[in-house]
Structures are given as C-alpha cells and as structure tokens.
Amino acid sequence: MCNVLVSACLLGVNCRYNGIPKKNEDIARLIDTEGIHLVPVCPEQLGGMATPRCPAERRGQLIINAAGEDVTAHYLRGARETLRIAQLYHCSVALLKERSPSCGSRQIYDGSFSGTLTEGAGVTAALLRENGIAVFGESEAEQVVERIGAK
Ligand code: SF4
Numbered sequence: 001m002c003n004v005l006v007s008a009c010l011l012g013v014n015c016r017y018n019g020i021p022k023k024n025e026d027i028a029r030l031i032d033t034e035g036i037h038l039v040p041v042c043p044e045q046l047g048g049m050a051t052p053r054c055p056a057e058r059r060g061q062l063i064i065n066a067a068g069e070d071v072t073a074h075y076l077r078g079a080r081e082t083l084r085i086a087q088l089y090h091c092s093v094a095l096l097k098e099r100s101p102s103c104g105s106r107q108i109y110d111g112s113f114s115g116t117l118t119e120g121a122g123v124t125a126a127l128l129r130e131n132g133i134a135v136f137g138e139s140e141a142e143q144v145v146e147r148i149g150a151k
Helices: 025-032 072-088 123-130 138-148
Strands: 002-007 036-041 056-059 062-065 093-096 107-109 117-119 134-137
Touching: 002 025, 002 072, 002 138, 025 036, 025 138, 036 072, 056 107, 062 072, 072 123, 093 123, 093 138, 123 134, 134 138
Parallel strands: 002 036, 002 093, 093 134
Antiparallel strands: 056 062, 107 117
16 A cells, blocks of 8 residues: 555645635546555645635745735745655655646746746645655656556
8 A cells, every 4th residue: 555645636625725626536536546545635724824815826935925925934834744744654655736836746837927837846846855755746647556556
C-alpha cells in the first residue's frame, strides 16, 4: 500500500479559492484503486485561509492576492503543514492540482492576474520536492499508478 498525498479539491472537497468544487474523476477513482491510499490536503486552508478567499498568484518568492496583499506567510505555513502530513503518513508521492500557487507542479500563473502561465511550481509543490517527495500534476494520474505498481 502506498500513501499518496493529494490535493483535496481534486476529490471534490470544497476548498478552492472561489468556493466552487472541481472534482477530477480520474483522481477520485483512485480512492478505490488497490495499492493506493489517498491522503487529502488543502495547503491553503492548512495555512489558515478561508474558503472562499481572494485569488492569489506567485510573484517570485512572494504570494500576492488580487487585492494586492502579501499573503506569503499563509501560503508558506500551509506548505509546511502539508509537508508535516506527508511525512507523518510516509507519502513518497504527491498528486496535486495543476497551476495553483500552492499545488502547481510545472506551470503557475505569472503574478500579473492576466491568465498568463509561466514555468514554475507552487510553494507547497516546491517544498515537497525539496524534501524528496515526487510531485505529479493531476493530468499525470496514470504515471502515478504505474510508478506505484497499483491495479
Ligand atoms: S491549495 Fe491546493 S488543494 Fe487547496 S484548493 Fe488550492 S489547489 Fe486545491
């Protein structure tokens, strides 16, 4: 059995910034997949943020919300708490929501709030990687299943 950390919003948990659930059926199916045990987390809620909340984007080392407020401390706290849960559950793999300033693993919005994507990771995905956890995006569920050898 492999514990896989997963963005809670991908399972339909109502934790997204806009308060609108967005379940990913491919990820939700993994709940019943033999050999996988999902560990759901929402870094932004773990960082003390409410749902709904003002959208935010990464701008270098900072996270700035659409109102121009620096919310970096909340996002970093959420990243640290997420890492704590990953380590408690011995998760070596994470399957996270793409493009989020917390969970994004390859591309994120560029901080201009213009819908422009750039190469980079959210702060939680980056911290997990720094600590040896293999981070995959939601579109890579099949690769996670193959890696684990689950059925
Ligand atoms: S922080 Fe991650 S888990 Fe929480 S709503 Fe955003 S993408 Fe989903």
